[in-house]
Amino acid sequence: MQMYQWLELIAIAFGILSVWFSKKENILVYPTGLINTIIYVYLSFDADLFGEALANFYYTIMSIYGWYNWARKDQFQKRVVNITFSSRQQWVQQLLFFLIMYAVLYGSLVSVKEAFAPGAIPWADALATASAFTAMWLMTQKKVEGWIWWIITNIVSIPLYYVKDLKFTSGYYFILLVLAVAGWIEWSSRAKKQVA
Secondary structure, three states: OOHHHHHHHHHHHHHHHHHHHOOOOOOOHHHHHHHHHHHHHHHHHHHHOHHHHHHHHHHHHHHHHHHHHHHHHHOOOOOOOOOOOOOOOHHHHHHHHHHHHHHHHHHHHHHHHHHHHOOOOHHHHHHHHHHHHHHHHHHOEEEEOOOHHHHHHHHHHHHHHHOOOHHHHHHHHHHHHHHHHHHHHHHHHHHHHHHH
C-alpha cells in the first residue's frame, strides 16, 4: 500500500472516531478531529479538491475553538454549552451563511478550474464545503441542526471523492453519513429531554 493510501486510512480512522465522540457529546471529538483534518488538508489539496482542502483547514481552526467552547464551565462547574435546537432566527442565519459560502466558494472554484485545475468540480466541491462550513459552525455551538448539514455534506462527498479516485474516502463519507443520521437522532432526543 502506498504512503498516500496509508495517510488516507489514518485520516479515516481518526475521522470516524471523531464523529463517534461528537455523537456521544464527548470532548475527544476535537483532538481526534484535528488529526483527521490536518491530513485531509493535504490529501484534498493534492486531489484538486480545493474547496474540501479549505473546509478541512476551517475544521482545524473550528476544532480548536470548539474544544475551548465545549470545555467551558460556569462557576458551578456546569457546562456552558448544551445541546439545543436552533431558533427560527438561527435557521435563517444558517441558510444565509450557507448561501453566501456557496456563492463565494463556487465563484472561486470556477476561477481555479479555469486557471490551473481542469479536474476541479466547482458546484459539488462548493456544495460539500459550504454545507460542511455550516455544520462545523453549528457543532461548536452544539446545535442539533448541525447534523442535518453534515448529512448534506456526506451525501455530496460520497460521489465527489469516488470520481477523484479516493475510494477509501468515499466509503468513509458513507460511514459518516450513517453516523450523522445516528447523531441527529441522538442529539434530537437529548435536546427534547432538556426542553422537557
